[in-house]
Amino acid sequence: xxxxxxxxxxxxxxxxxxxxxxxxxxxxxxxxxxEGGAVLxxxxxxxxxxxxxxxxKVASGLTVGILPGTDRSQANPYVDVPIVTGLGExxxxxxxxTAQAVVAIGGSYGTLSEIAFALRFGxxxxxxxxxEVRREAHPPAPIVYVDTPEKAAARALELAR
Amino acid sequence: xxxxxxxxxxxxxxxxxxxxxxxxxxxxxxxxxxEGGAVLxxxxxxxxxxxxxxxxKVASGLTVGILPGTDRSQANPYVDVPIVTGLGExxxxxxxxTAQAVVAIGGSYGTLSEIAFALRFGxxxxxxxxxEVRREAHPPAPIVYVDTPEKAAARALELAR
Amino acid sequence: xxxxxxxxxxxxxxxxxxxxxxxxxxxxxxxxxxEGGAVLxxxxxxxxxxxxxxxxKVASGLTVGILPGTDRSQANPYVDVPIVTGLGExxxxxxxxTAQAVVAIGGSYGTLSEIAFALRFGxxxxxxxxxEVRREAHPPAPIVYVDTPEKAAARALELAR
Amino acid sequence: xxxxxxxxxxxxxxxxxxxxxxxxxxxxxxxxxxEGGAVLxxxxxxxxxxxxxxxxKVASGLTVGILPGTDRSQANPYVDVPIVTGLGExxxxxxxxTAQAVVAIGGSYGTLSEIAFALRFGxxxxxxxxxEVRREAHPPAPIVYVDTPEKAAARALELAR
Numbered sequence: 001x002x003x004x005x006x007x008x009x010x011x012x013x014x015x016x017x018x019x020x021x022x023x024x025x026x027x028x029x030x031x032x033x034x035e036g037g038a039v040l041x042x043x044x045x046x047x048x049x050x051x052x053x054x055x056x057k058v059a060s061g062l063t064v065g066i067l068p069g070t071d072r073s074q075a076n077p078y079v080d081v082p083i084v085t086g087l088g089e090x091x092x093x094x095x096x097x098t099a100q101a102v103v104a105i106g107g108s109y110g111t112l113s114e115i116a117f118a119l120r121f122g123x124x125x126x127x128x129x130x131x132e133v134r135r136e137a138h139p140p141a142p143i144v145y146v147d148t149p150e151k152a153a154a155r156a157l158e159l160a161r
Numbered sequence: 162x163x164x165x166x167x168x169x170x171x172x173x174x175x176x177x178x179x180x181x182x183x184x185x186x187x188x189x190x191x192x193x194x195x196e197g198g199a200v201l202x203x204x205x206x207x208x209x210x211x212x213x214x215x216x217x218k219v220a221s222g223l224t225v226g227i228l229p230g231t232d233r234s235q236a237n238p239y240v241d242v243p244i245v246t247g248l249g250e251x252x253x254x255x256x257x258x259t260a261q262a263v264v265a266i267g268g269s270y271g272t273l274s275e276i277a278f279a280l281r282f283g284x285x286x287x288x289x290x291x292x293e294v295r296r297e298a299h300p301p302a303p304i305v306y307v308d309t310p311e312k313a314a315a316r317a318l319e320l321a322r
Numbered sequence: 323x324x325x326x327x328x329x330x331x332x333x334x335x336x337x338x339x340x341x342x343x344x345x346x347x348x349x350x351x352x353x354x355x356x357e358g359g360a361v362l363x364x365x366x367x368x369x370x371x372x373x374x375x376x377x378x379k380v381a382s383g384l385t386v387g388i389l390p391g392t393d394r395s396q397a398n399p400y401v402d403v404p405i406v407t408g409l410g411e412x413x414x415x416x417x418x419x420t421a422q423a424v425v426a427i428g429g430s431y432g433t434l435s436e437i438a439f440a441l442r443f444g445x446x447x448x449x450x451x452x453x454e455v456r457r458e459a460h461p462p463a464p465i466v467y468v469d470t471p472e473k474a475a476a477r478a479l480e481l482a483r
Numbered sequence: 484x485x486x487x488x489x490x491x492x493x494x495x496x497x498x499x500x501x502x503x504x505x506x507x508x509x510x511x512x513x514x515x516x517x518e519g520g521a522v523l524x525x526x527x528x529x530x531x532x533x534x535x536x537x538x539x540k541v542a543s544g545l546t547v548g549i550l551p552g553t554d555r556s557q558a559n560p561y562v563d564v565p566i567v568t569g570l571g572e573x574x575x576x577x578x579x580x581t582a583q584a585v586v587a588i589g590g591s592y593g594t595l596s597e598i599a600f601a602l603r604f605g606x607x608x609x610x611x612x613x614x615e616v617r618r619e620a621h622p623p624a625p626i627v628y629v630d631t632p633e634k635a636a637a638r639a640l641e642l643a644r
Contacts (some may be wrong), residue, residue, distance in 0.1 A: 006563065039564060062545075064564060070410060070580060070604075080489065081522060081547060083566055084580040086410035088392060089281060090254035093274075094577075097553060097567040109302070112294060113254075113277035120250060120270035121553075131296045133273060138292075141270070167402065200403060223384075225403060231419060231443075231571060241328065242361060242386060244405055245419040249553060249569035255416075258392060258406040282392075411603060412576035415596075431603035431624070434616060435576075438596035442572060453621075455595060457614045463592070 008160040009064070011041040011099035013114045014048025014107040014130070022048055022106040025128055025149045027055035029103050032153030034061025038160070041099055043068070043091070043114075044075045044082055048105050053078030066095050093117050100160040103152045104130040104143075115143070124159035128152045169321040170225070172202040172260035174275045175209025175268040175291070183209055183267040186289055186310045188216035190264050193314030195222025199321070202260050204229070204252070204275075205236045205243055209266050214239030227256050254278050261321040264313045265291040265304075276304070285320035289313045330482040331386070333363040333421035335436045336370025336429040336452070344428040347450055347471045348373035349380075351425050354475030356383025360482070363388070363421055365413070365436075366397045366404055370427050375400030388417050415439050422482040425474045426452040426465075437465070446481035450474045491643040492547070494524040494582035496597045497531025497590040497613070505589040508611055508632045509534035510541075512586050515636030517544025521643070524582055526551070526574070526597075527558045527565055531588050536561030549578050576600050583643040586635045587613040587626075598626070607642035611635045 010033050012026055030040050030052035040056035042049040044065020053063040057078045065079035068091045075082035085091040089110060096102065096117035101124040104115050111130065118125045119141055127145045134140070144159070146152045171194050173187055191201050191213035201217035203210040205226020214224040218239045226240035229252045236243035246252045250271060257263065257278035262285040265276050272291065279286045280302055288306045295301070305320070307313045332355050334348055352362050352374035362378035364371040366387020375385040379400045387401035390413045397404035407413040411432060418424065418439035423446040426437050433452065440447045441463055449467045456462070466481070468474045493516050495509055513523050513535035523539035525532040527548020536546040540561045548562035551574045558565035568574040572593060579585065579600035584607040587598050594613065601608045602624055610628045617623070627642070629635045 005560070006565070009564065062564070064547075064566075066566070072581075077488070081492065081545075081564065082489070082581070083547075083549070083577065085412075085577045086580050087251070087412055087570075087577070088254070088408035088410070089278060090248070090251040090407075090409055093249070093251035093254070094566065094568050094570070097569050098555075098565070106296070106298075108299065109277050109281035113274050113281060116270050116274035116277055117250060120274060129297065131294055131299075133292055133294050135267070135292045136290065137267075138269065166399070167404070170403065223403070225386075225405075227405070233420075238327070242331065242384070242403065243328070243420070244386075244388070244416065246416045246573075247419045247571035248409075248416070248573055249571070251568075251570055255405065255407050255409070258408050259394075259404070409573070410576070411600060412570070412573040415571070415573035415576070428618070428620075430621065431599050435596050435599035435603060438592050438599055439572060442592035442596060451619065453616055453618045455614055455616050457589070458612065459589075460591065460614075 008038045008100045009041050009098055010038040010156050010160055011095055011102045012048065012052035012105065013095065013102055013111050014105040015111060016045045016047040016049065018047035018051060018106060023051040026051035026105050028149035029153045030055030031059045032150060033156065034059035036153060036157040038157060039064060041095060043095055044079050046076055050076035050078060066091050096123060097121055099123055101126065101156040103128065103156050106130055126152050126155045169199045169261045170202050170259060171199040171317050171321055172256055172263045173209065173213035173266065174204065174256065174263055174272050175266040176272060177206045177208040177210065179208035179212060179267060184212040187212035187266050189310035190314045191216030192220045193311060194317065195220035197314060197318040199318060200225060202256065204256055205240050207237055211237035211239060227252050257284055258282055260284055262287065262317040264289065264317050267291055287313050287316045330360045330422045331363050331420060332360040332478050332482055333417055333424045334370065334374035334427065335417065335424055335433050336427040337433060338367045338369040338371065340369035340373060340428060344370055345373040348427050349377035350471035351475045352377030353381045354472060355478065356381035358475060358479040360479060361386060363417060365417055366401050368398055372398035372400060388413050418445055419443055421445055423448065423478040425450065425478050428452055448474050448477045491521045491583045492524050492581060493521040493639050493643055494578055494585045495531065495535035495588065496526065496578065496585055496594050497588040498594060499528045499530040499532065501530035501534060501589060505531055506534040509588050510538035511632035512636045513538030514542050515633060516639065517542035519636060519640040521640060522547060524578060526578055527562050529559055533559035533561060549574050579606055580604055582606055584609065584639040586611065586639050589613055609635050609638045
């Protein structure tokens with residue numbers, strides 16, 4: 001599935017409202033992913049998404065934002081290529097399908113839906129202070145939890161399909 | 162949001178592969194929802210979805226299935242109105258938005274994405290032997306866990322917006 | 323593809339702003355489709371969509387509206403089952419895929435996109451004072467043009483797959 | 484709407500089966516758009532889409548493909564950034580919304596749906612041997628027809644919002 005001639009596309013997902021700690025982590029992850037040669041994918045908005053894009057641009061990476069709304073001006077200023085879906089939150093499925101690995105940082109229910117879709121589609125998920133999910137009689141969800149942005153980016157680059 | 166002149170639409174979500182116990186629970190929930198005057202909404206496929214529709218039809222309820230694929234013949238035989246989306250798993254967002262309450266029974270990651278979307282959209286979620294989700298520093302998810310199909314249907318009918 | 327045990331689902335498509343003549347035609351088509359045993363599908367909003375639903379309800383038919391937005395209160399009052407997609411105009415693809423035949427009445431570019439999707443999906447299209455499309459070196463589009471609402475409903479009922 | 488700091492995104496739309504003449508035109512348009520500084524957007528598949536991407540890569544442009552399916556390997560080899568939607572033909576709405584101008588070359592009903600969406604969204608459409616649409620009592624559709632690839636690219640670059 002992974003094409004030799006294309007850069008891997010790795011998503012950073014998380015809330016549009018981020019704590020200072022989450023934003024710092026997202027920026028570090030975005031920078032490390034770009035330094036590792038990945039295209040940075042996200043939902044295009046603020047918070048964790050904006051911080052991740054900002055980090056990627058520090059390393060001169062390419063950033064793509066899959067926007068829920070109908071207006072490209074809703075993209076954060078560090079998005080190079082705004083994809084304007086008009087699909088609302090259903091765009092979360094597009095983020096998860098397009099990514100070859102996902103790094104989840106914090107987040108609320110929208111982020112949880114993206115984690116769930118990534119798991120559904122077999123896309124590797126790396127988690128940094130984010131959701132834990134469990135169901136009795138269901139195998140554990142294969143989320144790779146890490147405790148630093150550096151490890152998050154490194155694991156995502158390794159796991160990208 | 163709830164219109165007096167329309168029947169409430171309540172979704173039953175869960176896996177397309179269900180255990181015998183899950184299928185029995187889904188059938189009982191579907192029947193009780195129809196007896197309570199609700200339209201039964203689901204993802205249109207087999208397993209929990211089919212069992213819930215079968216139960217609703219025992220009580221002569223109306224059943225609607227939001228199909229992921231492009232072929233209406235993929236609907237289970239108890240779906241009255243197959244909505245053929247062709248959207249793949251992004252249709253999960255449509256199920257969650259259309260429902261005025263959701264009953265989750267078991268399920269895998271697709272079901273988890275529907276729970277997440279319902280929480281994101283403010284749609285009440287009733288859970289029966291299904292996912293638990295938690296994140297440190299995030300308020301607990303307002304999933305109403307119950308232990309019988311009867312309670313699941315009763316709570317969903319009460320909570321439907 | 324057509325299941326013996328289900329009522330055929332037939333869409334009436336057209337503008338949310340309709341002339342008096344278009345609304346009268348849509349109401350007559352909706353009524354005749356319901357009398358013919360079809361479920362009336364539409365985009366759920368006003369104008370031609372509302373008139374078609376009103377006609378279907380005169381004949382006690384079932385009406386389903388595939389809404390673009392996120393709020394079921396945007397459905398016209400004659401929609402029995404509002405499907406709340408949140409997908410914006412991409413919901414036009416869902417209308418065209420779900421329908422077993424389409425009647426197009428007037429309309430603007432949204433209606434044109436639904437006609438195009440129906441043609442793309444092989445869904446029969448009956449046209450009443452609506453778009454004509456042509457491309458040199460392309461076979462003529464198989465739109466069945468009629469000049470009365472009665473003929474529109476009759477042809478759609480015949481052609482429904 | 485047009486951001487000074489971003490390259491304009493211009494879509495080339497047309498059939499996945501293209502004549503030799505259409506493919507040559509699409510390649511010339513893709514090349515001229517990239518030379519003009521645009522990001523080349525398309526549906527990611529073969530025919531006109533592939534030819535346009537190939538042309539853009541000759542000029543070292545960036546190419547983005549909005550794929551209908553679930554597998555990035557369906558992207559043509561000249562797509563730098565495959566967006567894997569899994570939405571089927573509903574992805575046509577995403578292509579039309581994301582583009583700041585559209586060049587339509589030949590095409591069948593899928594292309595017609597993209598033209599219709601672009602018109603619906605107010606995105607400028609330049610046509611080269613493609614669909615003509617008309618409806619009595621409706622203002623003429625503002626499609627700018629041209630007769631050479633050079634003019635198509637030049638007009639699209641001028642009109643991009």
